[in-house]
Amino acid sequence: MESVFFWVFATVAVAASLLVIGQRNPMHSVMLLIVSFCALSGLYVLLEAPFIAVIQIIIYAGAIMVLFLFVVMLLNVPTEEAPTGYHARLLGGAGPRRFGAVLSVVLVLELAWALSTMRGTPLPGDAVAPTVREIGIRLFREHGFAFEATSVLILVAMVGAIILARREK
Amino acid sequence: MTVSPTLIAHLGLILVVFVALQISAAVLVYMERKVAALIQQRYGPYLVGPRGLLQPLADIIKLIFKEELRPRSADTLLFYAAPVLAATAAFAAFAVVPFGAETTLFGLLDEPIALAVADVNVGLLVIFAITSMGVYGIVLAGWASNSKYSLLGGLRSSAQMISYELSYGLSFAAVIMMAGSLSLREIVDGQEGYWFGVIPRWYLFLQPVGFLVYLIAGVAETNRAPFDFPEAEQELVAGYHTEYSSMSFALFFLAEYINMVTVSAVAVDLFLGGWHGPFPLPAGFEWIWFLAKVFVLLFFYIWMRWTLPRYRYDQLMAFGWKVLLPVAVLNLLVTAYLVLLGGW
Amino acid sequence: MEPTLNSYLVLSAVLFSIGTAGVFLRRNLITILLSVEIMLNAVNLTFVAADRYLQSADGQIIAFFVITVAAAEAAVGLAIVIALFRHKETLSPDAFTSLKW
Numbered sequence A: 001m002e003s004v005f006f007w008v009f010a011t012v013a014v015a016a017s018l019l020v021i022g023q024r025n026p027m028h029s030v031m032l033l034i035v036s037f038c039a040l041s042g043l044y045v046l047l048e049a050p051f052i053a054v055i056q057i058i059i060y061a062g063a064i065m066v067l068f069l070f071v072v073m074l075l076n077v078p079t080e081e082a083p084t085g086y087h088a089r090l091l092g093g094a095g096p097r098r099f100g101a102v103l104s105v106v107l108v109l110e111l112a113w114a115l116s117t118m119r120g121t122p123l124p125g126d127a128v129a130p131t132v133r134e135i136g137i138r139l140f141r142e143h144g145f146a147f148e149a150t151s152v153l154i155l156v157a158m159v160g161a162i163i164l165a166r167r168e169k
Numbered sequence B: 001m002t003v004s005p006t007l008i009a010h011l012g013l014i015l016v017v018f019v020a021l022q023i024s025a026a027v028l029v030y031m032e033r034k035v036a037a038l039i040q041q042r043y044g045p046y047l048v049g050p051r052g053l054l055q056p057l058a059d060i061i062k063l064i065f066k067e068e069l070r071p072r073s074a075d076t077l078l079f080y081a082a083p084v085l086a087a088t089a090a091f092a093a094f095a096v097v098p099f100g101a102e103t104t105l106f107g108l109l110d111e112p113i114a115l116a117v118a119d120v121n122v123g124l125l126v127i128f129a130i131t132s133m134g135v136y137g138i139v140l141a142g143w144a145s146n147s148k149y150s151l152l153g154g155l156r157s158s159a160q161m162i163s164y165e166l167s168y169g170l171s172f173a174a175v176i177m178m179a180g181s182l183s184l185r186e187i188v189d190g191q192e193g194y195w196f197g198v199i200p201r202w203y204l205f206l207q208p209v210g211f212l213v214y215l216i217a218g219v220a221e222t223n224r225a226p227f228d229f230p231e232a233e234q235e236l237v238a239g240y241h242t243e244y245s246s247m248s249f250a251l252f253f254l255a256e257y258i259n260m261v262t263v264s265a266v267a268v269d270l271f272l273g274g275w276h277g278p279f280p281l282p283a284g285f286e287w288i289w290f291l292a293k294v295f296v297l298l299f300f301y302i303w304m305r306w307t308l309p310r311y312r313y314d315q316l317m318a319f320g321w322k323v324l325l326p327v328a329v330l331n332l333l334v335t336a337y338l339v340l341l342g343g344w
Numbered sequence C: 001m002e003p004t005l006n007s008y009l010v011l012s013a014v015l016f017s018i019g020t021a022g023v024f025l026r027r028n029l030i031t032i033l034l035s036v037e038i039m040l041n042a043v044n045l046t047f048v049a050a051d052r053y054l055q056s057a058d059g060q061i062i063a064f065f066v067i068t069v070a071a072a073e074a075a076v077g078l079a080i081v082i083a084l085f086r087h088k089e090t091l092s093p094d095a096f097t098s099l100k101w
Helices: A002-022 A026-046 A050-075 A095-116 A132-141 A144-164 B005-039 B055-065 B076-096 B123-144 B148-179 B184-189 B208-221 B246-271 B287-307 B313-342 C005-025 C029-054 C058-088
Strands: B100-103 B113-115
Touching: A002 A026, A002 C005, A002 C029, A026 A050, A026 B076, A026 B123, A026 C029, A050 B123, A050 B148, A050 C029, A050 C058, A095 C005, A132 A144, A132 C058, A144 C058, B005 B055, B005 B076, B005 B246, B005 B287, B055 B246, B076 B123, B076 B246, B123 B148, B123 B184, B123 B246, B148 B184, B148 B208, B148 B246, B148 B313, B184 B246, B208 B246, B208 B313, B246 B287, C005 C029, C029 C058
Parallel strands: none
Antiparallel strands: B100 B113
16 A cells, blocks of 8 residues: 555656656746645655655745745746757757756766665664654754754845845835 | 445545535525625525525526636636635645544444544644645636736735734644644643633633634635735725636635635634533534534624725735734743743 | 665655756756755655654654755745846846856
């Protein structure tokens, strides 16, 4: 049963991510990325991490993507034209494009090789999901400094975003 | 997976909740028009059926037979996906709300099951997550209609929803601190019993400010009066659902009413004691108390809509950020102080 | 076939490569930012999968921080995109070739 869910979520995540980078309408890209995030959230539930699954939906799919959506709508981002002719082929086009395509393929091959040297280690069967209480205790005791630093980071990001996006007077 | 009575009971629960939500939406349609009429000293629906009780049926039949229009320049996929998304998020949020005590369904089952579609132990966070997904239905509807009224309405409505989500979440957080658990079932279980034999142990009495913040944020989240500027008829034609007709419009309406029901149901579970009532009902029927309390809150919602004037959009946003959020944060701080030092 | 740790790591590697390919191959600033988000998610998946394998809660805490930092980075990135768009009315990264305008 678990493998069925894994394959379904994995396929949806990969397909949605491929469509995000593959198709040209930016509004559809954002919605497809949301689908991908929801599939990843399902994978987190399978990995006995319900807290991170819900946090992913609340923050990533519920807040960050709304931000992207607002920017796409406000800037009225045009649909990219389909590249034609020489530029249409993946390995054609300008130097950087060719180089980038080759690099991505090399990355996939390298990662696949590195992972194949690892035998398939099964996940421990009787895992006990860490409860939210335990996560909270560890977060605030051992990683308290990182937590406070993150809140300062978010404050800085907020102030920075407001200043950067402000109209010049 | 063997087919056991428990499995059948779970599937039955899903069906029951789904059907009950739709029936409650229909009841709300009637209730809204009748209560509005009584507040405005007129009769309201009285022609269709005895005392107008079949009015929701007439509305549904009308909506089914209307022509389904779509503006030519609208983005087809997103145009039709938006109401589906809104309705799906509305229904899904109710999946983790428990509405009755553990029961063996009159001895049919071997072990008691909890009366909720899914009883997860991060239940409150799931509700918050699905509520934040509900924003997408509205913002996509505004965008995909490709009309200026819809776009403005959609943007304003979604900005309002994400602003009030913060206070919404902070008001939960105070209750979570007092109850020590994220699971709605455990929060309701903690509200059993009485103080001095008379006052029920509801979190309403321990968190009056929290309850107020929750209700206000909940009304703003569901885009209901007095926070319904983005869909006000007098201002923006109809806001984000201007270009929709027939069943797509019906889905938006359904989504709005079911969101109201969900916000009321969560309020009842968090602050008003869930399914515990003054005198105990026979086992297996505690959900009647739950239903009664939810309907009281829904009546309150409708009463507010037809009594209070609407906030202007900038007043609404200023209120959400400058008043409600600091109050919610202060409430959280005071609760934290009391829980830590007072040992509540 | 039960999903092993390997399957999650391979999935994460595939998602990371898709994100990288997106950053290299797309000519639209917003899609580049979306691809960066895909990469961050792939990394999160690795952390949570390793967390399940090692039975500690640390992976989830790191994933929590990654999500939070990604939120901050998306906000600032989008603000920069808005500022750039306001200047040149285009979202193609090829248009921004001078250090000063």
